[in-house]
Amino acid sequence: MSQETGTTMLNLLQRPRRNRKHPAIRAFVRETTLAPEHLIYPLFVHAGEDDVPIASMPGCARLSRRGLLAEVEKARAVGVDIIALFPAVAEALKAPDGREAWNPNGLVPDTIKALKDRWPDLVIVTDVALDPYNSDGHDGIVAPDGRILNDETVEALCNQALCQARAGADVVAPSDMMDGRVQALREALDGEGFIDVSILAYTAKYASGFYGPFRDALDSAPKSGDKKTYQMDPANAREALREAELDEVEGADILMVKPAGPYLDILAALRRSTSLPLAAYQVSGEYAMLKAACERGWLDEKRVVLESLLGIRRAGADVILTYFARQAAEWLVASSRR
Template identity: 50%
Template sequence: MEYGKFPAYRPRRMRNGELARNFIRETVISADDFIYPLFVKPGEGKRDEIPSMPGVFQVSLDNLMDEINELLDCGVHYVLLFGIPAEKDEIGSSAWDEHGVVQEACRIIRAQAPEMYIITDVCMCEYTSHGHCGKLDEHGYVMNDETLKLLANEAVSQAAAGAHMVAPSDMMDGRIQFMRRALDDAGYQNVPIMSYSTKYASGFYGPFRDAADSTPAFGDRRAYQMDPANVEEGVREAFYDIAEGADVVMVKPALPYLDVLQRVKSETKFPTVAYNVSGEYSMVKAAAAKGWIDEKRVVLELLTSIKRAGADMIITYHAKEAARWLAEG
């Protein structure tokens, strides 16, 4: 018999509701899949909502544990820390300050919530007065090799403060190998590197620049981020970073690049993270606020699509709400 002659039979088997569908569900998401980006800043008593990202806050160190405990209560055990320093300079020197805001945040979380896994962003854009991801020459171009030393200083400083994993997002050539050697030489051989290996020059980053106070003072970052038109290059970049010593690779943004995510995961066979970025988050929030979409349904659908495309874990600002919704069933 030909299967196509009985099109009505198969749907009928699933008419007993969600419990029946669970038997054949191919992709399952849970709170264990989520990494929550968290923005920390100096000062006291601060919990400043980011205007372009409803529900996401910049928090001072004294309020940090409120956020951490909320995440743990939701079942989210991974956090990605971004720092907003009190002062910036041309080379972003506060990025590797022993008492920098991210370093202090690592110590607080380690002491008060040892069950939280700490990942730290390694980049210069939040710390430089010009907002670019490294040291500039006299023409305003980022100097790749000189920047590697600064990034290595930052990574080692964060590892010394208690980061479980470092995540370089700068996109400098050769940074993974340089950083791996610096960490090893400093005695942090067991601190893994999650590389922003496949990071596109995207229009979806806009709200993040409000969140991290990292808008470039001039120009843009296309010189060291990838062309959105390129797929093969994205796969190659992941392989390059694996060869240099990355332990985890990443595709960023997530939703416009699900095809790239699928390729990176299937071809590298390596732990792969996708970053569901600020612009993707804010679009959903804006449409939900207008009543144009069912927020819960859309968020869980898009997170499922990211995992279905190959992500082992998802960095997402939806983590708290999604974890609660999943717990509710």
Template identity: 50%
Template sequence: MSSLLRPRRLRASAGIRQLVRETTLEVGNLVYPLFVVPGNQIRREISSMPGVFHLSPDMAVKEAAEAFSLGIPAVIIFGLPEYKDAEGSSAWDMNSPVQKAMSLIKAALPEIVVIGDVCLCEYTSHGHCGLLKGREVDNDSTLELLAKTAVSQAQAGADIIAPSDMMDGRILAIRNALNESGYSNVSIMSYAVKYASAYYGPFRDAADSAPQFGDRKSYQMDPANSREAMREVELDIAEGADIIMVKPALVYLDIVRQVRDRFDYPLAVYNVSGEYSMVKAAAAQGWIDEKRIVMETLVSMKRAGADIIITYHAMDVARWLKEE
């Protein structure tokens, strides 16, 4: 073999590999999800997501503070309300755990970025992401409620609103409502490409958000489609989205790459609960090296084009990066 063709020369040592590394994972890329519940002094591990906790608003402040101390710049907040009804009215109740947690976190940590997930599934008695007409989710009547939820979260201190419902037109409705309410500087991170995925199972346990009947395939995307994803991104950008998201991340890296190549917008991915829990389960059995698997997985998301990674591994990754 010719001595001129030796790619291995650039793999010869850790120092050389670092010098020529094309993709770098940094703690500043990470967003840490928090699940808040009613009450005080509650920190209860979620059985299907080892290492992730239900937190009362006061304890969510402590968790956010720990994340921020590790260099994680942002948290995204989900919540289990005290009450549920057909329209999900607790979603915009300023006394709900999400709004309380946001207010407390921003008061204690003004520099941390607080992202509010906007959807109704956690708050409706039927578990669907919008108002029902019969057994169908009605798109247009849901938009006003999503907008009310977004404004309430902005009032509570959210820096970014992240609608995950997949109703058509919700970005424009939320953008108009925020502007009209004096929150024109609050950004929108759109779950523009959200697939009807089996990888959400542990999250639905954590957020008590499983639908009481049917499924979400009439509004979340068909996993078989990629061209449709590009149309969804185009529409959300046209309606005023500031950041685009693809969810799930790991089995949709081809979609992440297509979005990155086509759109010059900040791009987020969600390393979802099913991806997380499978890693934790295999690691608990000793079948995999958890640290190596997690780091390789998140690097693949960066390599595919993601700027922002929402991940339940964020705290561990931040510690591992400090060790390097």
């Protein structure tokens, strides 16, 4: 150190900051990108005439037919061309076997047909699980002793997926976590000629506390017990690799990790172990936390939302299901026009 100036003279050959000094340089060394085509927009639908705001998910609502069409119109205008449908079913239609799930004139088939009439090229993902239709609130059929019946549930799920495919679904997404359901669905779909209907498997779906607002949105919380006998233990990572291997062998086209943010290590591990496309679901609890902090002025919404999505992409996701999809796409499109 010079006694005259008090300055340390460094002889550095490597200065990583040189690649950060200008926006144009930062742009071409950027390793991960985020664009509207990386987003899937989950939307809640119901049979009512009006949209019903969801208190625990500010900015989201149970959408009427009119509201759904308007929201999809806005999403498509900014490049979001894939939506995922989640139905809020009237209590009177729920039963222990969830049979409304494969009613050809039910809420989801009718909604698919309406969307396809308007936008034949819209990609529609449908949820395959019984919890919106099950009077017990579980993803599967509940035995008298409280057990979730695996094989009986898988048979019901095949009926549900076929009903959705007949209505025009492009991708069926089993979120139930029953054993063997991917192979059963693939065989059922192929058996009726739906060889082009994709399966997006909820491969590593954890028994998470981050699903609370979603269950409020659909009124689908279990009436008794919990989902820990079929959804994965949050403590387990190697188990996710086993689930991924099984889903891939059974015919899944895309694998999913859910939730996204707390399980980025799982997402990265699956990215290293499979060549299949990977999806990640930024779930309702993640959305609600960011919204709450931003509404209080504690965080910059645009900055943290895009950063959270970029982090999910960086961990290995090819596509992200997020309730921020339209808003994020609007920000991304606006940025690209500057």
